[in-house]
Structure formats: C-alpha cells, structure tokens
Amino acid sequence: MPVENDQIDISLTPVKFSHLYQTPMQHKAVGVPAIVSSLKQMLQYMHVKDAWKAAFALNQKGGFDCPGCAWPDPDDERSSLGEYCENGIKAIADEAQKKKITADFFAKHSVSAIGSWTDFEIGKQGRLTEPMLLKEGATNYTPVTWDEAFTIIANEIQSMQSPDEAVFYTSGRTSNEAAFLYQLFVRMSGTNNLPDCSNMCHESSGAGLSETIGVGKGTVSLEDIHNAELLIIMGQNPGTNHPRMLSALEKCKKHGGKIIAVNPLPEPGLMNFINPQNPLKIATGGTQLADLFLQVRINGDVALLKAIMLVLLNEEEKNPGTVFDKKFIGEHTSGYDEFIASLKTQSLKECIEESGVEENFIREAVTLIQQHKKIIVTWAMGLTQHKNAVDNIKEIVNLLLLRGSIGKPAAGVCPVRGHSNVQGDRTMGIWEKMPEAFMQKLKDVFQFEPPAKHGYDVVQSIKAMHDGKVRLFFAMGGNFLSATPDTAFTAGALRKTNLTVHVSTKLNRSHLVHGKQALILPCLGRTDIDLQSDNAQFVSCENSMGVVQMSRGVLQPPSKDLLSEVAIICQLAKKVLGNKFNIDWDELQNNYDAIRDLIEKIIPGFENYNQRVRNPGGFYLPNAVRERNFKTKTGKANFTVLPLNKIELNNDEYIMMTIRSHDQFNTTIYGMHDRYRGIHNERRVVMMHEEDMKVASLVKHEVVDLVSYYDSKERVAEKFIVVPMPIAKKCIATYFPEANVLVSVNEVAHTSNTPASKSVVVKIRKRVD
Structure with missing residues (x-):
C-alpha cells in the first residue's frame, strides 16, 4: 500500500546521479592518501592561514576539541605534527569554510530551489552569518534582528496552553556550558522535552549498561586500550568514523595485544593501518590490526556471542575453574546460575547459523578469549540501532562477566561515541528522563520545581508533532530531518508545527522542511574565538572515556552578527522567563566560569571545575565500575537471560x-x-x-x-x-x-x-x- 499523505518530495531526497x-x-587505511585528502580539504574550503592555525590547535592542550568524533586525546604528550585525523580535518574545513552565506544568498535562492540540491551541495554553500526568518507563506528567508527572533520565539512559548507543546532538541556538538544552561532554561520553562542525538545512537548502550553494571558509559581509558590483551571490535568502522582510534589499536598491537573484528562488511580500517606520522610504517606497509575477522550477518551479534559462550561453557565444564572467573563471579555478580541454565538450552548449531559466521572462525575466537583476561569490547552503531539493540549490549556484558574482564585495568566496555560532546550533553542534563537526584539538585540550588513528567525522546517528539501536539520545535545544532528515521513522516511532522528554530553554523536540509514560520539562528563554531564583553571565553567537552577538558577556538568568526550558543540561550531565557527566577543571565553569558560554578553545585564529579578544567588535558570523571563498585539494584554486576534473536x-x-x-x-x-x-x-x-x-x-x-x-x-x-x-x-x-x-x-x-x-x-x- 502507498504511504498516505506523506509522499517523498524533491525537497527531501532529490534523486541525482553523479556518474558513479x-x-x-x-x-589498508590512512597512510599517504589520507594526508593528501586532508590537504585538499583544507586548501579547497579554508583560507590557508586559517587552515594551518586550526590544524595545529586541533585536539591540543589549550586548543579546541575536534567537532567530529569523541575519541579521547592522549593524557600525556600530544603529537606536535598534529593530533588529528583525516576526518577531523574534514570537520574543521567544513565548519570554518571561507565562503559565507548572507541575506543576498537567500534573496536569490528560494527554499524550494535549495531543496532540489543534494546535501553535499547545500552544506558547501558556506557559513551562516546573520539571523534569518521564513515568514508564513513566504518562499524565501529574509533577515531578522536577534531581538526580533527572540521575540518571535518568546511569543510562541508564552502563548502555549502547555509547556509540553515545545520540543527542544540537542546535537552532540553543544558544549557542557551551553548544554547545562539549555536544559536549565527548558526545565524552567516547564517541560522535560529534551530529545537529543543520543536517542538515535548510544541510548541502547546506556540502557543496557545501566541495568547490568550500573553506569551508562564506558568503563575504560585510552591507556586501557593500549594495554589490553584482547580487543573485540563490534559493529564499528573506525577507519571512517573515528580514525584516531587506529593509532590506539596500533599501540595495543605493539604491546602484544590481539584484535577480533566483528562486522558484516570487511572494513580496511580494521585490517591494516598505515600511521601517517611514522615514515617507517609508510615505507613498510603499516600494521596488521585484526588477527581474526568474523563476518557476522546484520544483527547476528547475539547469536554470535551465545555461540562463543556455549563453546566457552563446554570448555569450562571439561576443566572447571580454568575458563570462567569463578572468584569474580561469586564476589561481584548476580544471576549467574539462571544465566547458565538458560545458556544450556540454546543450540550451538542454531546460534552459529543465525550468526552467519563459520564454526571454525567462532572456535578461533574462543581460543583467543580463553587465552586472555584483559579483554575490552568496543562497539558503535552496528550494535545499537536494532530492535534488540539493548540485548546486544547486555550479551557483551555477559561475556565479559564470565571472564572477569570488567572493573580492572585494561578490561571492560567501550561504547565509542560518534559525536564530540554527546556524552557530555547527557552528563549536563540533556535527557528527557533525568534521575530524581539531578532534579532535586536543580530544585535545591535554583529554588524552582522542575517538571516531574518525563518528556519526549526523538521518536516520541516526531509522533507528537505529527499528531499536532507540538507548536514549537527548537534545535540546538544538528540536522534533525536527515538524522531521524522515516523521512516523509518526520517531514510531515515538522510541517505541522507553528515555528521551527535551528541554531546552526551552516545550511542543512532541516532548514528547508519547516513549520508555518522558521528561524535560522547562526552561531559560533568550535573553531571560532568566543569573545563576550571583550573577554575570550572557553568551553569544555567530555569525550568517550569520561575526560573533561577545555576547548578554545582560534579563528576569527566569519561575521560580527554571530552569537555563541551560550549567548543565544541566555538572551532567549531573558526574553522568555524575564525576572521569574533569580538568575543573572547576563553574568552567565559574559563569564563562562559562572556557568561552571553552577555545574559544580549540581553534578557530582565536577568539584573545583574551573580549576581542574584549566589543567592541561583536563580531568577524569569518577567511574565506579573501574573500582568494581556496581551501582545496580542488586549492588552487583548482573548477568542477563536473553532470547536468541532470529530474522x-x-x-x-x-x-x-x-x-x-x-x-x-x-x-x-x-x-x-x-x-x-x-x-x-x-x-x-x-x-x-x-x-x-x-x-x-x-x-x-x-x-x-x-x-x-x-x-x-x-x-x-x-x-x-x-x-x-x-x-x-x-x-x-x-x-x-x-x-x-x-x-x-x-x-x-x-x-x-x-x-x-x-x-x-x-x-x-x-x-x-
């Protein structure tokens, strides 16, 4: 049956072939071709002076955090040749484009005309430089002042029958400081509708890990990766999505570690890495990474893990106490007997068939797992975007618990985040269902009653908009339409709102699929110098391994009309909330230290925030699992009984x-x-x-x-x-x-x-x- 009322139109997915x-x-991955590609990107899209200045400040202590992936930086010395990868260079070349989009651009090009371009063409038009408004019934965006833009948003919010008629989305680019103020403003406005990009990527990781080990994050450091005896890399393509991970894998191999790659596609970045900063590696052909490649069928991961554990169980029963870490299991876990009883009901043959991996390769993997106890499992979207995604994560934990490979050096779980501060945003309170302890802190410190009802996540937001329950959609960064599922349905949902607002550095397709009115609010990027009242400010981010460090832009902004994300939030809060709460929004905008002082009062682990974040390299947030302190309902790490997924x-x-x-x-x-x-x-x-x-x-x-x-x-x-x-x-x-x-x-x-x-x-x- 055809889709009713939501047919794809050209503005959503223009069908253009480009001569494949x-x-x-x-x-093999990286090497000289990556160097050449990086140089081309910088020289094509950036001013040469800006390109070199940004490249040598990228991911350096005292520099700025890459707006790309969240792979951690070395705690010790960082490469003077450049602490970045090919895709990091692409990220800054894209953000710090020399081209600019002004009001003249929008006067020349209608929304429908821009919608006929490809996403690549849209993104390469340049940096946004001034606020723009698409009035109801208009065909083109026109300039608007910042005050007028904030007034339009405030009027929409203040005329709502319920605060829940507004949805406030967040991308992973947002800094800790902006994210904290954003969630505070939203909750003071009366809603928990705070969907974010985590809802579409590692939400499954957080759900699975929180239930099994009591923390929704990874449990390892970069040093642990270097010193692991065995890395199992699942559903992940680091060569493209987080290339700096490859140098960490190379160090692991140098230290004698082994690597198992699990993926439906053989990815060059998991096979062989040519370190572009090592002439000898370039000359000799690089480092073989994966010792074993398991070509699992899509979503055959639970079946694969069950097959591995069934073979391990058989070996344990042959030689009791030599395969499973019974001491760790007895002292630190719950549910072992029930788990083993369930595992014994599974058919090894059926698990192998469902996994798609040949039995001899599975037995090779078992041998490697038996031989090592310092085991780290890393994963990304290949595991977290399935109907049974949470089961995938729990099954990983089951395997690690059997081997006692969690809560000790060089062992544990490592979900690899795909956006630079998506983990920090969650830490700062960007979640539609934050725990009661966080909400109580907000109440105690700011003397207001935070909304108790859980808000909408991404999928719930789309459905609520489609049902006409949402009047305002506000996006702090990101490209919501292109990131979300069911493109036609999502577009129809956005078009049913009164007002869509996007805080952005560049043009994207979400600006073209809008409510009755639409605003584009241009902001500073991660690369830009952030001056507030003539004082340079810095922000901070949290990487995949719980390190919080400063990020300070080094380039002149492309326009004097740009505001920082912090400034946008503070000025909007003043317009919407007025003097309702005892908060000096002007002080917070002018001095980001004041924001960090507030964060310190609310969120555990941020004591002496302003002092510690200024230390070169930042500081680690506490992670109880590293000390084998499992904050679950049982007080222990939990084995989980899971069904075999069949497709x-x-x-x-x-x-x-x-x-x-x-x-x-x-x-x-x-x-x-x-x-x-x-x-x-x-x-x-x-x-x-x-x-x-x-x-x-x-x-x-x-x-x-x-x-x-x-x-x-x-x-x-x-x-x-x-x-x-x-x-x-x-x-x-x-x-x-x-x-x-x-x-x-x-x-x-x-x-x-x-x-x-x-x-x-x-x-x-x-x-x-």
Missing part, C-alpha cells in the same frame, strides 16, 4: 543497514567518495554480495528501487545503483540519510526507543523505465 565509478576495495527473510527479502561513507560525518557530507570501499562520485548505491546479485538477476550498476513494508505501508527509495561488495549474504548496505525513508518510525529498540536503522527488511524492485 568504482575502484578496487582497499585493504526470518523470504527469498526476495534482504536485511539492510544504513551506514556512512568515508566522506561523511553523521549527516554532514564532506565529499562524494567512499575511498576505502572504492565507491566514487555517488551516494545512491546499494551494496550487495555478488552471489545475491546473481540469484536476483541483477547486474553491476543496475538501477533499482528499494522497498520496505511496515505499518501496512509501502516505503520506496527510488533509483539506487547496485554495486558488488563483499558484504555478508542476504545483507545489503546503503548510505544515510538517502535510505532513511525506508526506516519506520515505529521500528525501535525495546527499552531505549532507538530507531532500528541497522536492520531494515527490504525488497529490491527492478525498474521498468
């Missing part, structure tokens, strides 16, 4: 995952090449195993439509080019956001409510034109 060509898939496919069906290209960070498109996979100048592709192509009578570069069926609706993504790829059989891969239309807003992970973007059942339809 392919090269052989690479087997039933008809002969003409495939399971699809949406992924990034190498020239992409989240929804930001840096270029049109996926260099490692050998796909060039095109994004509308579907990657298939050659044997699946033969069975389906498809030929290389044939153009097809992709179709999914959910909620009694047919969702169609038109015109995708078939490219052969050594992916697991009956599995296909497409890039997002182009294929997001196929992901139903109702297909979500249990508990976390994260969209199931990595396990979409689709059919491939031949075209007749």
